[in-house]
Structure formats: C-alpha cells, structure tokens
Amino acid sequence: MNILGIETSCDETAAAVVKDGIIIISSVIASSAEMHIRSGGIIPEKAAREQTKSILPVIDHSLVQAKTDPEKIDAIAVTIGPGLIGSLLVGVEVARTLSYLWKKPVIPVNHLLAHIYANWLTGRPDPEFPALALVVSGGHTDLVLITDHSKLTWIGGTRDDAAGEAFDKTARLLGLPYPGGPSIGKEAAKYLDTHPQAPLNLFPRPMLKNDNFDWSFSGLKTAVYREVNNKKFDPSHMAAEVQEAIVDVLVVKTLKAINLYEPKSLLLAGGVAANLRLRETFENQIRRSKIKVDFRLPPIGLCTDNAAIVASAAFFNNRPVSAELLEVNPALSITGQF
Ligand code: KG4
Numbered sequence: 001m002n003i004l005g006i007e008t009s010c011d012e013t014a015a016a017v018v019k020d021g022i023i024i025i026s027s028v029i030a031s032s033a034e035m036h037i038r039s040g041g042i043i044p045e046k047a048a049r050e051q052t053k054s055i056l057p058v059i060d061h062s063l064v065q066a067k068t069d070p071e072k073i074d075a076i077a078v079t080i081g082p083g084l085i086g087s088l089l090v091g092v093e094v095a096r097t098l099s100y101l102w103k104k105p106v107i108p109v110n111h112l113l114a115h116i117y118a119n120w121l122t123g124r125p126d127p128e129f130p131a132l133a134l135v136v137s138g139g140h141t142d143l144v145l146i147t148d149h150s151k152l153t154w155i156g157g158t159r160d161d162a163a164g165e166a167f168d169k170t171a172r173l174l175g176l177p178y179p180g181g182p183s184i185g186k187e188a189a190k191y192l193d194t195h196p197q198a199p200l201n202l203f204p205r206p207m208l209k210n211d212n213f214d215w216s217f218s219g220l221k222t223a224v225y226r227e228v229n230n231k232k233f234d235p236s237h238m239a240a241e242v243q244e245a246i247v248d249v250l251v252v253k254t255l256k257a258i259n260l261y262e263p264k265s266l267l268l269a270g271g272v273a274a275n276l277r278l279r280e281t282f283e284n285q286i287r288r289s290k291i292k293v294d295f296r297l298p299p300i301g302l303c304t305d306n307a308a309i310v311a312s313a314a315f316f317n318n319r320p321v322s323a324e325l326l327e328v329n330p331a332l333s334i335t336g337q338f
C-alpha cells in the first residue's frame with residue numbers, strides 16, 4: 001500500500017510516499033527556517049504564507065522522486081495537529097482537495113504519534129510492544145506506553161516548556177541562532193571536545209527525585225538568564241551546561257519508567273532526539289545499568305519534521321475519514337486521536 005504523507009504543522013512543508021508503512025519511496029522537505037533565522041524564531045503567518053507557495057511543488061516533487069503518479073497512491077495521510085493553525089490548514093485543505101480530485105481516502109494523523117513512527121522507517125525489524133516512547137519536540141515532551149498500534153497511555157510529560165523549547169529559548173539568551181537545539185548541540189560539542197571530564201552541574205535538575213514521570217524546563221531559562229545577563233561568559237561552556245541539564249533529566253526519568261513498566265522497546269522520537277549527547281547518554285546509561293530493553297533511535301534526518309513519519313503512522317493506525325469531515329486540531333494531545 002502506497003501512502004502519500006503531507007506534513008505542515010510548523011515551519012516545514014513536506015511530502016513523502018511510503019510503502020506499507022516502512023519503506024520510504026520518496027521524501028521531500030522544504031523549510032522556511034532560513035527566513036526564521038533572521039527573525040530569531042517562527043512568525044506563524046509568514047510560515048503559513050511560505051507553505052501555501054511550496055505545498056503543491058513539494059507534493060509534485062515527492063511523486064516525481066517516487067517515480068509514481070496519483071493512480072498508484074492508495075491513500076493520502078495528513079497531519080491535523082498539534083501545530084500552528086494557519087500551517088495545519090494549508091496541509092489539510094490540500095489533502096481534502098486531492099482526496100476529491102483523485103478519489104482517494106484521506107487519513108488524519110496526529111503529529112506527535114507520527115514522530116514515534118520514525119522508528120518503523122529504519123530498515124530494522126519493527127519494534128516490539130509494549131514499547132515506551134519518549135517524544136521530545138519543539139512544543140511537546142511526552143512519555144507514553146504503547147501496548148499496540150493506536151493503544152497509547154500517557155504516563156508523563158512536561159509541566160511547562162517542552163525540551164525543544166528549552167533549547168530554543170536558552171539559545172537565544174546565549175546569542176546562538178534559531179533553531180536553538182542544533183546550535184546548542186554544536187556549541188556544546190566544542191566545550192566537550194576540550195573538556196571531556198569537566199563536571200556539568202551548573203544548572204538545576206527540577207523534579208528529578210519526584211515520584212512521577214514529569215519534567216519542568218521553564219526554570220532553566222531563568223537560571224541561564226541569571227548566569228549570563230550583563231556578564232562575560234563562554235558560550236560553549238554555557239551550551240554544554242544547558243544541554244547536560246536537559247539531557248540528564250530526560251534520561252534519568254525515562255530509565256526510571258523503564259524499570260517500572262519493563263517495556264520490550266524504548267523508542268526515542270521528535271526533533272530533540274537528534275541531539276547527539278542525548279543519544280549517547282541513553283546508549284551509555286542503558287548499557288551501564290544492564291536494563292534489558294531494545295533501544296531504538298531513528299536516524300537524525302527522521303527525528304525532525306518530515307512527511308514519511310506521517311505516512312507510516314497512517315498505515316499502522318489506518319482510520320480514514322470522509323474528506324468533508326477532515327478538521328485541524330492545533331491543540332491535539334499525543335493520546336487525543338484514539
Ligand atoms: O520535532 P520537531 O522537528 O518539530 C516539532 O514538532 O516541534 O522539533 C523541533 C525542535 C526544536 O525545538 C529544535 O531546537 C529541536 O527540535 N532540535 C534539537 C536538535 N535538532 C532539533 N534539539 C537538540 N539537539 C538537536 N540536534
């Protein structure tokens with residue numbers, strides 16, 4: 001089954017053709033990130049305007065790259081939320097129109113669930129259930145237990161800022177460019193290369209010892225602000241400290257959840273899962289603690305927003321709706337669709 005995925009929840013415009021939920025035939029991503037670098041963050045109206053311009057060429061390109069045409073597409077999958085309302089509408093209205101034109105079913109997809117399906121696109125055997133998934137993106141931080149496709153239980157998440165948001169906001173305070181996650185990662189690597197053994201405990205680790213699987217990242221901004229405002233500071237050192245504070249709490253709480261729920265697989269997902277320090281720390285801690293879990297990390301290019309994950313999630317959670325009932329839901333939660 002060939003599914004055309006469409007993704008426009010944030011500043012990317014993406015389309016992909018995926019076969020049977022696991023084989024990427026084509027994947028095209030146009031991003032307005034360059035434009036947002038200049039403004040230091042996303043301006044939603046500008047992002048949506050760019051998406052109206054690029055959506056049709058991107059879809060066309062994805063079909064050409066797949067050497068296919070609409071007749072050979074079995075269904076259209078589209079992100080309905082969460083995300084920016086103007087951006088989501090671009091994808092949803094195009095999916096609705098193509099569904100009428102091509103007479104193909106349309107499958108609404110939860111963007112956060114889609115992130116998890118990056119782990120089905122790696123060429124390895126499908127992850128086994130029950131699985132614990134940590135979804136760390138620009139707007140969300142959620143820990144969910146998955147007993148089967150479409151069967152998710154939320155077990156924890158952030159109380160305030162998302163992990164990606166913490167990277168983005170602290171990067172701004174450090175004078176590093178948007179998006180903050182990759183900038184902090186690069187800057188931190190310089191410090192870690194030259195100070196591999198240096199302790200990194202300048203910033204607080206809130207809620208680390210609490211008896212739950214929740215996080216809080218908003219205090220980190222204040223702590224960084226106090227540390228750098230009107231003072232001389234080493235951006236590489238500060239970036240390494242920020243990164244460690246975020247990575248540390250994510251890893252410790254997730255491993256605690258593994259000990260309690262004993263899942264067969266641990267799936268990392270979302271833009272922050274592209275962070276090298278997070279990836280290494282998970283690998284090292286799992287090895288060191290001798291926890292028995294099949295740890296899955298999607299390739300970096302599948303962690304951040306793309307449409308292949310949308311098509312994959314649609315294949316495994318296949319719930320088509322009639323095109324006139326397709327609706328955006330900017331505030332959809334990770335368990336909201338089922
Ligand atoms: O999943 P994603 O592409 O979009 C959303 O659904 O939000 O995630 C974007 C977030 C941004 O906050 C960005 O700074 C962060 O992921 N990010 C990273 C890295 N690459 C992207 N954070 C840390 N390290 C990275 N290498």
Ligand code: ZN
Nearest residue numbers: 137271304305
């Ligand atoms: Zn995303």
